[in-house]
Amino acid sequence: MNSGITYLKALGIMLMVLGHSMCSIPYAIGFLSMFHMPLFFIASGYCFNAKYLADPLTFLKKRAKGLYVPFVKWTIVFVLLRPLFFATHIYDTTYGFLGEGATPYDWKDTLWTCWLAVSQMRGNDWLLGGYWFLNALFFGSIIAWITLRLSKKSEYALVASLVLLTVTHLTNFHIVFLNINTRAFAAAFLFIAGYAMKEKRMPVFPLWAVIAAIALTFVGIKYWPLAIDYTEYEGWQLFPHLLTAILCTWAFYSLFTRYAMPAAVQRFFSFVGQHTLSILTWHLLSFKVVSLVIILIYHLPIAQLGEFPVIAEYATQGWWLLYLLAGVGLPLAMTMFIDFCLKGRQSTR
Numbered sequence: 564m565n566s567g568i569t570y571l572k573a574l575g576i577m578l579m580v581l582g583h584s585m586c587s588i589p590y591a592i593g594f595l596s597m598f599h600m601p602l603f604f605i606a607s608g609y610c611f612n613a614k615y616l617a618d619p620l621t622f623l624k625k626r627a628k629g630l631y632v633p634f635v636k637w638t639i640v641f642v643l644l645r646p647l648f649f650a651t652h653i654y655d656t657t658y659g660f661l662g663e664g665a666t667p668y669d670w671k672d673t674l675w676t677c678w679l680a681v682s683q684m685r686g687n688d689w690l691l692g693g694y695w696f697l698n699a700l701f702f703g704s705i706i707a708w709i710t711l712r713l714s715k716k717s718e719y720a721l722v723a724s725l726v727l728l729t730v731t732h733l734t735n736f737h738i739v740f741l742n743i744n745t746r747a748f749a750a751a752f753l754f755i756a757g758y759a760m761k762e763k764r765m766p767v768f769p770l771w772a773v774i775a776a777i778a779l780t781f782v783g784i785k786y787w788p789l790a791i792d793y794t795e796y797e798g799w800q801l802f803p804h805l806l807t808a809i810l811c812t813w814a815f816y817s818l819f820t821r822y823a824m825p826a827a828v829q830r831f832f833s834f835v836g837q838h839t840l841s842i843l844t845w846h847l848l849s850f851k852v853v854s855l856v857i858i859l860i861y862h863l864p865i866a867q868l869g870e871f872p873v874i875a876e877y878a879t880q881g882w883w884l885l886y887l888l889a890g891v892g893l894p895l896a897m898t899m900f901i902d903f904c905l906k907g908r909q910s911t912r
Contacts, residue, residue: 566829568606569836570819571812575602576839577891579693580846584886585878593784600696600791601808602815603839604750607700608707608757616712623705630701631684634694637844638680641688642673648690653851655869683742689871690847695746695792702743703750710755717759724752728801735795744794749805756809767817776807776814783807834895841898846890847872853889857882 578599582592615622648654679686684698707724714720728748730736737744759765768776787800787807824832835842854868857877867874873886 565609566833567816567819568609570824570829570832571602571816571836572606572839573832573834573836574815575599575606576835576842577887580842580890581883581887583693583847583850583872584883584890585873585875586883586887587879587881590781590784593788594780596788596790597780597783597804598808598811601753601805602812603696604700604703604753605757605760605809605812607704608754608759609761611704611707611754611758613762615708619708619712622708626701626704630697630704633840633844634684634697634701635680637691638686638688638694639677641691642676642680645688652865652868653690653848655866657866657869659869659871683740685742691844692847692872693843696843698742699746699750700754702741702747704754706743706747706751707754707758710751711758717755717762720755721752721759724748724755728752732796732801737795745796746791746794749791749796749801752805753808760813765813767820768814769817770821773814773817776810780807780811835891838895838898841894842891845894845897849889849893850886852893853882853885856885 578595582595582599586592615625645654676686684701706727707720710724710727711717711720714723728745728751731745731748735745736748783804787803789796789800789804791804791808823829850873851868854870854874857863857874858865858867861877863874873883878886
């Protein structure tokens, strides 16, 4: 994989964790929310291999293995663990998002949630809140594949996907059972944009263009902010928001391409970029370790462990940095430990 794209994915996942940590740096959350999730759709499109246009079965198998299977597997695991999460106050009826009277799933709720995960890639547990991305990329990449196949050329596909996005945006198009919605078409547009940038060999930005793209992104915080994780959107902000996301993503890609980082930093970014799914899966649960430390230090009721995603009062006072370190570091440490155990087992055979 292109090292610049790997570094870009590493940046995106760390910014996602930063956003969930309730970082108190002025404008930081607003800035990263303008592009850090669209970045992944663009990067995925950039990595798309044109050979799959003639091999739909292999493409679908890869999408299913990389997106559908993890979604279903970890959704079922976390749903089954929900009684344990209640027993340990990771979920709580006083604090957090569940509200008064919330209880662990009974067997009917559990089966229904598992069915939604299998049939529609819906119903994931709140500790897997970022998994909406897997859903959007799965359906968005399929829409992108169809558009690219029919359009023949990437520039035609980009125009076609923009038209499709406009129509679905204006009509609030939504196939409920398949969970295909405006967000999926936005993901398809970004996916095709990433593919077109690679195919047309878009040159990296000079420094002045990087600065201009980042400045435009700050302007967008005020005039076209958007929560891209919604399934449908209102108003006109969607289109400048997506354009800003593309420009800002390419600006950071240009920085990674033009300027060499120290070797140790490169290794770190490479490792993070290769394990984004682990961080996506475990970062919210890893936050609970920091919340527990806060509870012990400040003598808070254990029920506050259920505050989601972090204990806001303390996160905004500087604890966001530890939440960030835990959200990135603990999943990576777990990944390294598992890899070490697997290598040890293989060496004994």
